[in-house]
Amino acid sequence: MALPNADVLFGDSPYAPPLSKADAAVRFDELMKAIDNAPTRTVGAQDVVAAFSAGHGLDFTSQPTSAYGMLTKALDTPAITKGLSPEALASVTDALAQLKAQQPDLVKDITTSSPLSSGLVAFDLEAPAKLLTPRPTPLRNRIARRKGVGLSHRFKRITGITGSGTGGVGVFHPGIADSTQTNFAPAGASNSLYYARGPKISYAGDDQVVPYFQFSASDEVTWSAQYAGQGYQDVRQLSRTSLLYSSMLLEERMLLMGRGTATGFSGALTAPTGVTLAARSAAAGETAISGATTNVYVKVTSDAGDFGQSVLSSAANVAVSAGQVVDVTCTLPAGATGVRVYVSTGASDPGDASRWYAGRSGYNLFTLQGALPTAGVAASTVTADTSAYANGYDGILPIVTGPNSGYTRQLNAALSTQSPGSEFQTAFAAMYQAVKAEPDRILFNGSDRKQLSEALKGSSSSNYRLTVTQDQLTGVTLGDVVNTIINEVNGKGVAVEVHPWMPQGNTAILSDTLPMPDTQVSDVWAVYNVQDLMGVDWPVQQFAYESSSYWYGTFLCYAPAWNGSVTGIKLV
Structure with missing residues (x-):
């Protein structure tokens, strides 16, 4: 900005003697010389900080932490309050208050919670999301899966022959003499031919029809979810994977405890x-x-x-x-x-x-x-029964606890501690007596298997002993578990397994195969699917990706009498 000329600065004044133009020029030159010789300094950010820290010559009892605090304290000093009129002081104070309300970021320190509560910080977000969902399917992995056709799976069974002791067929003594004459003609027939031969054997059998059922589960990913997740996770891929796992888990639970209402299935449970x-x-x-x-x-x-x-x-x-x-x-x-x-x-x-x-x-x-x-x-x-479904089959538990099972028992008590495993020895004996069954495994709930193991260790009649060997002097492994029960009827080891979804209080005694030759039964339990599990992506009809799983089939047991159950186990 240009300085005023000499006439403006030193010209005529009503309060001073008039100056000649020469005198005014001399004074102007002296002023300019003084300005040129004045010391110069560039004030930087550090000078401002130092000025605030030193109080800038003001008598502060505590140093302010912001420009707003500095100005507020300055307004309280005698030099300011005496030099300004009350109206001017009030005006300045009001202006500062408005400034603080309008621009809080200018009057606060920057911290992890200011000026934003979430902080001016980066997020250490690890991608993608962790899928912490248990998904064991041991039955689905083990049970045979076969191809089905049509609306149902059908098979015929010969459940007994003379001498087998099964199917309601009796026995007879086969002894004959030379004079023995046996006529095979039905009663009332005209055929009266008699031959030297023994009596004719009998059969029992049945037809089995197991209908197929459709099953499905679905999921949806909105476009906003898919596109907003870009750079973090493929949400559509997560949806498909989760849908696959969910379908397998639902089938696993049906294989274990599903109940059907169609002809031949267990049907709804009655109330206690x-x-x-x-x-x-x-x-x-x-x-x-x-x-x-x-x-x-x-x-x-x-x-x-x-x-x-x-x-x-x-x-x-x-x-x-x-x-x-x-x-x-x-x-x-x-x-x-x-x-x-x-x-x-x-x-x-x-x-x-x-x-x-x-x-x-x-x-x-x-x-x-x-x-x-x-x-x-x-x-x-609870206004209607939900224990059984028209679009479903019987799983393992309804079969091994049903009327065709080889053995069922409700304990309504804890497992024996006097003779650990005796409940299952009783089952083994009964099943062998009935159909010569030799079970392969027992499915337990985890708590019930623990109870069996504790019963073994705590029994006064067992020969359980804890032995500490030389290499264990600095550390002993505690605990033990029952993994096999020896069938005292035939000496076969029966595996003890925990099924992750078995309801507490229940066990299933299972045969994987039959202990007889030429039965035409390669697997006692089998899944037949017209269409095994598949995924379907629906055409996009809206701003969403929609998917479904689908399978069409059934589950069956060829020989229920070779399986059994012990239920009603008290939790201890």
Whole structure:
């Protein structure tokens, strides 16, 4: 900016004697010389910081941390408050307040939470997402899968011949003499030819028709999800992979515990009967009921595993007092994997809409203790049977607990500790006696297998012994597990296996093959599929990618009598 000329700076003034133009020029020259000789300095950012840190000559008791703080403190000093009128001081203060409200980022330090709560930081996000979903399918991996055609799979069975002791066919003594004469003509026939021969043998058999069923699962990925995930994960690929795993897992569970309603299948479970409640003092390790001071009302259903339950039973009730628990007992129908309990409380029964799911038991007793449920799944949602499905087949558990099984037993107790494994020895003997079965494996729930192993170690009658060898002096491996039960009938080892989805309280005694030659049965259990599992990508009809799985088939057991079950195992 140009300086004013000499006349403007030093010209005539009503308050001073007039100057000649020569005198004014001299004074102007002296001013310019003084300006030229003045010291110069460039003020940088560090000078500003140093000025704030030093207080800039102001008497601060604590140093400000921002420009706003510096100006605010400066306005409080006597030099400023005396030099400005009250109106001017108020105007400056108000302007600073508005500046702070409009530009908070200028009056705060930058930290991990300022000026943004999420921080001005990068995200250390690891791609892709981790798929932490268990997906074991041991039955699906083991059971034979064969090609089917048509609407159903059919086969014929010869279930007994004279002397086999099976199929309801009796026996006869085959001894004959020279004089023995036997006529094969049916009763009432005119044929009266007699020959020297023994009696004619008999047969029993049946036709088996197992219908095919369609199965499917689906998933959808919106375009926004797919495109927003670019650079992180292929969401469409994740959807397809998850759909494949889900379909396999659902089939695995059907193979284990599915129930069908078509002809020849087990059908729906009936509700438990004989429901009784007994209030008693809480024992050691139990928690007395809370949330109930009058009566407890209970209804139960028969558990069908992962796919549902029966209808509700009739209600039972009992009065409870402080310090008590309630034992719920019932009679379970054949095929039930346990009991589900629904409870409510009050001076009178509040009805199913207020009866809440309290838990499940793998045998016929459930103990109500602790805080009674007041939310969650209500009994009012159990309005129809979900234990069996028209579009489904019988899995292993319904077959080995059904009327055609070679052995069924509901223990309603813990496994024996006096003679560990005796429940299965009884089963082996009965199955051998009936059809000469020699089972290959037993499927357990993990908790029940642990109970069997603990029973072996804790039994006073067993020859179990812990031995510490020389190389274990600095470290001992604890624990042991039962992996085989020797069949005391025929000396064969029966494998003990844990199935990941087996409901607690249930075991399945299985034969993979038959112990007889020329049976024409290569595998006792088999899957027949008209179309095995496949994936379908639907045409894009909207802003989404849609996929489905599909398979069309059935599951069957050629020889149910060579399989059995022990259920109702109490959890300890």
